[in-house]
Amino acid sequence: MTTHALRVTGMTCEHCARSIEKQLAAVPGVKHAEVSYAAGSASVETTAEVSAAALINAIKAGGYGAESAGGAGATASAANTSGLRVAIIGTGSGAFAAAIRAVEEGAVVTVIEAGEIGGTCVNVGCVPSKIMIRAAHIAHLQADNPFDGLKKQPPVVDRKALVAQQQARVEELRHAKYESILESNPGITLEQGFARFKNAHTLVVKKADGSEKELTVDRILIATGRSPAIPDTPGLGDTPYWTSTAALVAEALPQHLIVYGGSVVALELAQAFLRLGSRVTLIARSQLLSKEDPALGTELKTILEGEGMRILTDTEVQNVRFDGTLFQVNIGSETLDGDRLLVATGRKPNTDGLNLDGAGVKTDASGAVIIDGHMRTSVPHIYAAGDCTNQPQFVYVAAAAGTRAAINMTGGDAALDLSAMPAVVFTDPQVATVGLNEAQAAALGIETKSRTLGLDNVPRALANFDTRGFIKLVAEQGSGRLLGAQVLAAEGGEIIQTAVLAIRNRMTVEELAGQLFPYLTMVEGLKLCAQTFHKDVKQLSCCAG
The missing domain is CATH 3.30.390.30 (FAD/NAD-linked reductase, C-terminal dimerisation domain)
Known part of the structure; x- marks a missing residue:
């Protein structure tokens, strides 16, 4: 018996998946076909003489697209990977990409999540921030546009309504792209709780009620993401400062928002709040976007200042106080007063508490898991993908890394080339x-x-x-x-x-x-x-x- 893993494109609903299953079942030698609309995949059990090409042609005859899931050599004997036990810590884009692909390759997958299903991007990152940025852009065009015949007028902003619409879309996408896959893919099981390594092959999952469950598996993928890194600024920890997570769902606009940070998150949210009506002061410890070509940060600074943002570069916050109403942010040369303070000075890997040392997994000075181009850690059967690693922190990099990690942990050979990464x-x-x-x-x-x-x-x-x-x-x-x-x-x-x-x-x-x-x-x-x-x-x- 041979199992073929195929990628299927062109499906628009569950009915499409059922139709493709019928087409595959009609191919001589097919014993069982299972097509997942949510995963865009097909798993087909056949006698040995049935080729992947015959199955692909059958799917294409119905007007859909298909290809072998792993390119050359993707079809393998069911005995090769069938029953391989894979545990994935995390449920973000990298984790789900890996889970789907590992199941396609015949593995049995358990994903472990301590918080919200879906990870950073859909819940508290890319999706809500881009919705907020788009709303702020529309508000800005109402107040300021370059066309003489279009009246400029201050926008009327209902921040509570904007947040409600934003979060409704977040929930919709979380269900469509994550929760529904768990519901529809029998090869993936969810364990909710905090995971830590007992040893290189065993994870301990601590559940909300305090109970613990051990999982002994063949392969492990670490895909735990990152969270905001908070600088050790005197007084800051005693104040109700915002991180990006809180700022994105805040239902009231600050009168004066002070933003501490000079990179991606700080700049995106600072401009969004500015355009929605807040006064904004941004404090950057160096230049804006200091890791990029200097001309980018210099020109962007001029543009943002032209919109009314105050930007203080090469400036360090000395200490912070909060009197119950206002933040007092001391930068040495002056003290800034604002009703909200957003701290966006970077993100740290979510690797504390995993007991990586107990498994022999090496990390860098920041706590990021060190991996090679095949997503392998220092332990041969343990892989990592996404923001918790030393790779660039982008959701599309995480997803690509997760897919390749799954290919490699199930016997394939796939590298991730980041030489042309946008x-x-x-x-x-x-x-x-x-x-x-x-x-x-x-x-x-x-x-x-x-x-x-x-x-x-x-x-x-x-x-x-x-x-x-x-x-x-x-x-x-x-x-x-x-x-x-x-x-x-x-x-x-x-x-x-x-x-x-x-x-x-x-x-x-x-x-x-x-x-x-x-x-x-x-x-x-x-x-x-x-x-x-x-x-x-x-x-x-x-x-x-």
Whole structure:
């Protein structure tokens, strides 16, 4: 008997899954077929002579898409991985990606969760923050837009109603993308409680009632995410400061919000509250987005200050007090008074209490689990994925890592290549990057050449009456191969993926400049910037190729 694991696309409901099961059952040699709409997968038991191609063709004949779940060699004897016991600590995107894939490969999976199902992104991260940011953007356009014939008027903001709508969507997505998978996938079992290692093969799960349960398994995936890191600032711990989690569900807008932090979370939420009507002062210990190309933080600072935000860079909070009504934030040169204080100075790995030492799992100085490109830890059968590791903290990286970890723990060989990884900060304009900036390339001993194009040279930006920002491309000296892109633009997150594909395919800036880009799109700015390596785009007509 052979088990085939397939990925299935094109399904829109449970009825589609049942229809595909009937199509598969009609293939000679198929003994059992189970299709999951929620997981987008099919598990088919057949006699040995049935090929994966025959099953894929049967699915495609019904108008759906299909492929082997693991590429070459994905079909395996059921004896190879059937019954492999896998435990996953956490239920975020990395954990669920791993659980779904491990089940497809024949494993029996237990996921362990101490809090809300779904992890950071859907509950307290990407989803609620982007909803809030979008609402703030609409409010901002009501008050300030570049068109002479559109009346500018202060928005009327009902923060309580915004939060209710936001959280309703969070609950909807949590159920659709996480809880429903647990309900529909019999290969995944949920254990609720706090997990810790007893030894390298055994986990102890402490439940809410104090009882404990031991799980002895073959493979373990650590996917516990991160939580806000709070600096050891005198007096801060005695005050009711906000983290991003509390700020996102606050039903009243502060009169004056003080934000401590200068990176992604701090900037996104500071601008959102500013646009919803709060006065905002932001305190950054260094420059804004200090790990990125300095031009990005410098230009973004100018834009945010133009909207009315006060920004204090290279400033350390000395101490904090709260008198029951106001926070007093001492920065040395002055004391700031505000009715709310948001602390967004970074995030720490959720690895305390796991007893990783007891299992022999190594961590770095911050507590992040150290993994290689195959998501392996220092213990061969223990893997890790997502924000709790030393990999970049992005939900899409976590999901990709989780899938590859599952492939590897079930006998496959899959690496995660982060050389063309996009990153986006959802301020307005957005900050989007991929690949190397000049300093990073220099550190690697690579000689570069670069060009920066102001958005006043991009026709769509001119048509939008919004020329804030720039596009910068970094290329290898000599070959002209594109190494990196840094974008500050209202649609930066949409622009950057084209640069990702160009870098992935090792294109030169000359090749990028020669591509066809639709006119009056922001992404055309990539082509124009690429052209500046060889010509003056100010001297070109519209659509000049």
